[in-house]
Structure formats: structure tokens, C-alpha cells
Amino acid sequence: MKRRYNNTILSVIFLFLYACIPVEKIPDVSVVKADSENELLSKAERLFQQNSYSEALKLYDEYISKYPRGASAPDVLMKEGIIYTSTGKHRIARNVYKYLIAHYPDSLQVPDARIEILGTFYNEGQYKEVIGQADEVVKYIRSDPQISRLYSLLGDAYLAVGSPVNSVYFYSKANERSKLPERNTVGKKIKDTIGKLSSEDMKLLLDRVEDNQTRGELMYCLGNAWLKENRREDAFRILSEFIGKFPDHENVSQVKQSLSEFQKISEYNRCTVGCLLPLTGSYKIYGNKALRGIELALSEAMDSVQNPGQPAVNIIVKDSASDPNQAVRAIGELANEKVAAVIGPIITAEVAGKEAQQNGIPIVTLTQKEKITDIGDYVFRNFLTPKMQVEAIVLYAVKTLGMHSFAILYPNEKYGETFMRLFCEEVASLGGTIAGAEYYNPNDTDFRGPIRKIANSPAFDALFIPDAPNKAGLIIPQLALYNISGVQLFGTNLWHSDELARMAHKLVQGAVFPDVFFAESSSPEVQLFVRNFQKTFGETPGFIEAVAYDTAVMLFQMVRRPDIRDRSSLKNELMRVRDFRGATGLTSFDSSGEAHKRLNLLRIRGRGFEELSY
Structure with missing residues (x-):
């Protein structure tokens, strides 16, 4: 129900008697006995108090008709306005107030009449009129009750038009000038409206408002909002300040309890990093590859010659066993062991990420899982993704090779469909076209059907085949049967295998694919990593070892820094990483926690690979 804005008035007059009367000097009337005037006014007041508005009106x-110069005439008009407002006749009430202002400009009721005019607009739903005319009205009011009423009305209007930030601001201005019991009413409005704000809005208002009650409520609500967003250190700071400044606030006890729990959670071992990897189960080969990369980074970090005077770094390794429940339990165990951050997992990253986010632990996942960093601001990803690969291929094809038309042959399963969709989107974004896209059964060995369809497509410059080398090695030789030749072949990082060159040796020459790591790179960082890895483990590392190594090196460097004193600071520092130079090239993290890398583009040459510049 809309709020009604009524003021105390002492008399009433029919609108038709004055609505059209021009502003002019009121003519003299006969003097009547004071007792007759007072008697008429008293009778009208009694009826008004009894809510007998029609009779009172x-x-x-009659009073205005007989005593237009009576001392109570402005009060009578104000009282008439409240009658019309209470009966929903807001336009008539507005004309009454305008008449009062025009004919009794020196009356003390004029400022109230101006405010009540805004009230009639509000009651009619004309909220923008309230906001638009308020600046003019404020010039004519001086008393605290009037100022409080005007600002409260403005707060209501801004709330009605969907601007709770401005609403809280004007409620706070009203609260500065209000007294009990009005202060309780305005205070409830402030509390209810703050509940509609985002944490960013609350922070903005803290820099604008001066009213202590409003500031206290903002600090309390902002602290709780930050707790829900897992901005634990920010929440601790603002809630600690809240307790100090508002020790008598009704929620102080609850805040003290929250801070006590927060302190328990926030305690952590600064130089201990957790590792959550699939060391057993179906994906153990990948988990153990990643662990070897992390262990190499740890051995280098502990080298006292390279890192004199640095605090020791420790790792706690947990096996996810590729099981979601085990991954959740492992994150809980790492939280209890107070690790600074977690590396991994490769599989079960989503459930692990949610648990780490809940515990306020930065976690750098090694997964291709889509939208993994959408879980929260403590969840990062440092891995080779389909999107990265597609962006690198299409950029090279369009900008370096000048190609604009493409075809796609892809397996009818998730991997192929994902790459096909991303490839189409990236080609379109760079102004290219897809001449044809055909899928095949991933279990087939004869691909003549889909190849024939591709051959019948409009001419294209390049063919993209997002599949493993054993499949690509079967498909590529069959292309010539349908006169598909002289086109550039593109694949994914799965083509980084000797098997493809062996299966389709001459036909696959010049094919290009991306990868995040190339062990034969001329990069000094890659050469050092490969040399140390081979010395330690007796084999050449692959991209999983390299990504895990880079991730560990980044984290080990950060946790040792004396200026990073809590997990929130560590999380924020990860977001600020720009062009970290490692075995996988340059790595940067954006504000969402996604890694950005410039991938290697490799070309098949003979039975080996060579780096391309792009």
C-alpha cells in the first residue's frame, strides 16, 4: 500500500471556490465575533478527529467562506489537504496546497504545503516528479522535521524507481534530522533498503553517508556480505571496525562470534602448499606426471644456493583417486592442515573447487573443465584449454596465412563437439566463414561418407580435425580419395605425437597444431626445465609436468613473500600475475582466475616438429 502524506490542518474548503481564483488581495469581509469563529472551527476539528471527513469538510x-482572513485559514487549508489525500483525491489535494501557497505566502504552513505537494505526486506514482521538484522545495524549508520529511520522501521515491543506493543516501539524510518516534521509522527503512544492496553499493555508500546509524548498519551488512562472498579478510577488517565504533549495536554479539570462527579458519601455515592429484585410479598416469613437475619445483625452491635465507617450503600431497567424494574429503583435510593454497586436481576439479572456495583456500586447478573459475574468486585454472587452442589456430590462419574459409571434420563426442563449436565461433569473430562441418562416428575406421560431404562443400583454405593422432592418421590418407589436397591441415595438441607422423608421413607434412609446451624449444626457461627434469627423473617431460611445474614455482615464490600474510592476499596476488616466464611460456591470470598463455604453434616436419612464429 502506498504511503500517505498528511499534515495537520484546521479547516477545509471546497475546491471549486478557489481552484481557479487568481492570486490577488483577498477582499475585506465583515468582522465577526471571535467566539463564533472559534465555535465553528472547534466543531470542524471534532468531526475531523472522529474521521467524519465529509462533515468536517x-x-x-464554511470557515474559509466566512473568515478568509482568519488566523487559522492556512491551517484549515492544510487540514483540507489531508482529507483529500486520505480519500485518494491527490490532484485536488495538490490544488489545495498550491492555493495556500499562492494566497498565504507568508504563512508558516507554506513549507509544509510544498512538501505535501510532492507527497501527492508520490501517491499517484509520479516518482520522477518527486525527485525532479525536490531541489526547488528544499530551498524553502528550514526546520529539522520538514527536512527529515522531505528527505524521507525522496528516499521512498528513489526506492520506487529502483535506485536503492540513492534511497539509502536520502534516508540517512532524513535520519540525521529526525527525532523519536520518526527516527525509528526511518531507521527501519534504512535497514530494509540496505538489504537490497550489493556489497559494491554498500562500500560506495560508506564513503558518502555521515549518519552514524546508517554507517553502522552499512558496516554490519557489508561485513556479512563479504563473508558470503568469501572475502574473509575484508570482512574481518570491516566487522572489527564495526565492533569498535558501534559497541552497543544489537548485532555486536553475533559479529564477535563470526569473527572468532573466522580467526580459526584464517590460521594457516604460510609456506605449506597442498597438492590434490589422482595418484591412483583411472587417471593416475596424469596425476603422477603433475606430481613430478611439482616435486622438481620444490627441490629447486629448497636449493639453499639459489634461494639463500628463504623460508622452507613444504607440500602436503593428497590422492583424489579421481573420486569426487574423496576430493572433497581431501580438501577438508588440507584445510585442517592449514595449507596456504592447493595445486590440482586434474579430475574432480569442480567439487574440489567448491570446497576450497567455501574454506577460503586459493586453488589452482589443472583441468579443462568449462567455467571452472565461475565457482568463485578463490578458484583458478592454469591449464591448456580448448578455447586457448582454437584462438591460437584461427589467429594464425587468418592473420598470418590470410585464410578465410574453413572446413571441420570432427568426432561425434564431447571433445570433438566442443572444439567444433569453439572453432566456428572464433572463425566468425575474425570475419571468416565455415564452408562445411561434418561429424563421424568415433568408432569408425572408414570415413568416406563425411569426407565426401566435406569435398562437396564450397572451396575452403584449411581443414580442422580435432581428434587423436590414431584417428587423424586414418582420416588424412582418405582425403586424397576425394581430391581434398593442397589445403592446410590443423589439429589439436593431441597431434603432438610421433604416431601421427608415422601413420600419415608424407600426407601430414606441414600440418599445424598448438601446444602449451615444446620440449625442443629454444627458450632458456624450457631448456633449463627439461635439463633438470631429465637429470632428476631420467625422462623428457610433457605438458602436464610443465604446467604443474610452473604453477608450483609461482605459488612457492608467493608464499615466501613476507608481504603476503593471509590467503586473501595470496589470492589477490595470483590475480595480479602478469607475464610469468616459465616452461610453458608467459602466463597471466585475469580477475576471474583464468590463465592466459601464448601457445606454441608446431608444424610437422619429417618425423618431428618445428616451432612457428606468429
Whole structure:
């Protein structure tokens, strides 16, 4: 129900008697006995108090008719306005107030009449009129009750048009000038409206408002909002300040309890990093590859010659066993062991990420899982993704090779469909076209059907085949059967295998694919990593070892820094990583926690690979 804005008035008059009367000097009237005037006014007042508005209106009208110069005439008009407002006749009430202002400009009721005019607009749903005319009205009011009422009305209007930030601001201005019991009413409005704000809005208002009650409520709500967003250190700071400044606030006890729990959670071992990897189960080969990369980074970090005077770094390794429940339990165990951050997992990253986010632990996942960093601001990803690969291929094809038309042959399963979709989107974004896209059964060995369809497509410059080398090695030789030749072949990082060159040796020459790591790179960082890895483990590392190594090196460097004193600071520092130079090239993290890398583009040459510049 809309709020009604009524003021105390002492008399009433029918609108038709004055609505059209021009502003001019009121003519003299005969002097009547004071007792007759007072008697008429008293009778009208009694009827008004009894809510007999129709009868009261008649007597107020009679008063104005007989005593237009009476001392109570402005009060009578104000009382008439409240009658019309209470009966929903807001336009008539507005004309009453305008008449009062025009004919009794020196009356003390004029400022109230101006405010009540805004009230009639509000009651009619004309909220923008309230906001637009308020600046003019404020010039004519001086008393605290009037100022409080005007600002409260402005707060209501801004709330009605969907601007709770401005609403809270004007409620706070009203609260500065209000007294009990109005202060309780405005205070409830402030509390209810703050509940509609985002944490960013609350922070903005803290820099604008001066009213202590509003500031206290903002600090309390902002602290709780930050707790829900897992901005634990920010929440601790603002809630600690809240307790100090508002020790008598009704929620102080609850805040003290929250801070006590927060302190328990926030305690952590600064130089201990957790590792959550699939060391057993179906994906153990990948987990153990990643662990070897992390262990190499740890051995280098502990080298006292290279890192004199640095605090020791420790790792706690947990096996996810590729099981979601085990991954959740492992994150809980790492939280209890107070690790600074977690590396991994490769599989079960989503459930692990949610648990780490809940515990306020930065976690750098090694997964291709889509939208993994959408879980929260403590969840990062440092891995080779389909999107990265597609962006690198299409950019090279369009900008370096000048190609604009493409075809796609892809397996009818998730991997192929994902790459096909991303490839189409990236080609379109760079102004290219897809001449044809055909899928095949991933279990087939004869691909003549889909190849024939591709051959019948409009001419294209390049063919993209997002599949493993054993499949690509079967498909590529069959292309010539349908006169598909002289086109550039593109694949994914799965083509980084000797098997493809062996299966389709001459036909696959010049094919290009991306990868995040190339062990034969001329990069000094890659050469050092490969040399140390081979010395330690007796084999050449692959991209999983390299990504895990880079991730560990980044984290080990950060946790040792004396200026990073809590997990929130560590999380924020990860977001600020720009062009970290490692075995996988340059790595940067954006504000969402996604890694950005410039991938290697490799070309098949003979039975080996060579780096391309792009």
C-alpha cells in the first residue's frame, strides 16, 4: 500500500471556490465575533478527529467562506489537504496546497504545503516528479522535521524507481534530522533498503553517508556480505571496525562470534602448499606426471644456493583417486592442515573447487573443465584449454596465412563437439566463414561418407580435425580419395605425437597444431626445465609436468613473500600475475582466475616438429 502524506490542518474548503481564483488581495469581509469563529472551527476539528471527513469538510469550507482572513485559514487549508489525500483525491489535494501557497505566502504552513505537494505526486506514482521538484522545495524549508520529511520522501521515491543506493543516501539524510518516534521509522527503512544492496553499493555508500546509524548498519551488512562472498579478510577488517565504533549495536554479539570462527579458519601455515592429484585410479598416469613437475619445483625452491635465507617450503600431497567424494574429503583435510593454497586436481576439479572456495583456500586447478573459475574468486585454472587452442589456430590462419574459409571434420563426442563449436565461433569473430562441418562416428575406421560431404562443400583454405593422432592418421590418407589436397591441415595438441607422423608421413607434412609446451624449444626457461627434469627423473617431460611445474614455482615464490600474510592476499596476488616466464611460456591470470598463455604453434616436419612464429 502506498504511503500517505498528511499534515495537520484546521479547516477545509471546497475546491471549486478557489481552484481557479487568481492570486490577488483577498477582499475585506465583515468582522465577526471571535467566539463564533472559534465555535465553528472547534466543531470542524471534532468531526475531523472522529474521521467524519465529509462533515468536517463542509464546516472547513464554511470557515474559509466566512473568515478568509482568519488566523487559522492556512491551517484549515492544510487540514483540507489531508482529507483529500486520505480519500485518494491527490490532484485536488495538490490544488489545495498550491492555493495556500499562492494566497498565504507568508504563512508558516507554506513549507509544509510544498512538501505535501510532492507527497501527492508520490501517491499517484509520479516518482520522477518527486525527485525532479525536490531541489526547488528544499530551498524553502528550514526546520529539522520538514527536512527529515522531505528527505524521507525522496528516499521512498528513489526506492520506487529502483535506485536503492540513492534511497539509502536520502534516508540517512532524513535520519540525521529526525527525532523519536520518526527516527525509528526511518531507521527501519534504512535497514530494509540496505538489504537490497550489493556489497559494491554498500562500500560506495560508506564513503558518502555521515549518519552514524546508517554507517553502522552499512558496516554490519557489508561485513556479512563479504563473508558470503568469501572475502574473509575484508570482512574481518570491516566487522572489527564495526565492533569498535558501534559497541552497543544489537548485532555486536553475533559479529564477535563470526569473527572468532573466522580467526580459526584464517590460521594457516604460510609456506605449506597442498597438492590434490589422482595418484591412483583411472587417471593416475596424469596425476603422477603433475606430481613430478611439482616435486622438481620444490627441490629447486629448497636449493639453499639459489634461494639463500628463504623460508622452507613444504607440500602436503593428497590422492583424489579421481573420486569426487574423496576430493572433497581431501580438501577438508588440507584445510585442517592449514595449507596456504592447493595445486590440482586434474579430475574432480569442480567439487574440489567448491570446497576450497567455501574454506577460503586459493586453488589452482589443472583441468579443462568449462567455467571452472565461475565457482568463485578463490578458484583458478592454469591449464591448456580448448578455447586457448582454437584462438591460437584461427589467429594464425587468418592473420598470418590470410585464410578465410574453413572446413571441420570432427568426432561425434564431447571433445570433438566442443572444439567444433569453439572453432566456428572464433572463425566468425575474425570475419571468416565455415564452408562445411561434418561429424563421424568415433568408432569408425572408414570415413568416406563425411569426407565426401566435406569435398562437396564450397572451396575452403584449411581443414580442422580435432581428434587423436590414431584417428587423424586414418582420416588424412582418405582425403586424397576425394581430391581434398593442397589445403592446410590443423589439429589439436593431441597431434603432438610421433604416431601421427608415422601413420600419415608424407600426407601430414606441414600440418599445424598448438601446444602449451615444446620440449625442443629454444627458450632458456624450457631448456633449463627439461635439463633438470631429465637429470632428476631420467625422462623428457610433457605438458602436464610443465604446467604443474610452473604453477608450483609461482605459488612457492608467493608464499615466501613476507608481504603476503593471509590467503586473501595470496589470492589477490595470483590475480595480479602478469607475464610469468616459465616452461610453458608467459602466463597471466585475469580477475576471474583464468590463465592466459601464448601457445606454441608446431608444424610437422619429417618425423618431428618445428616451432612457428606468429
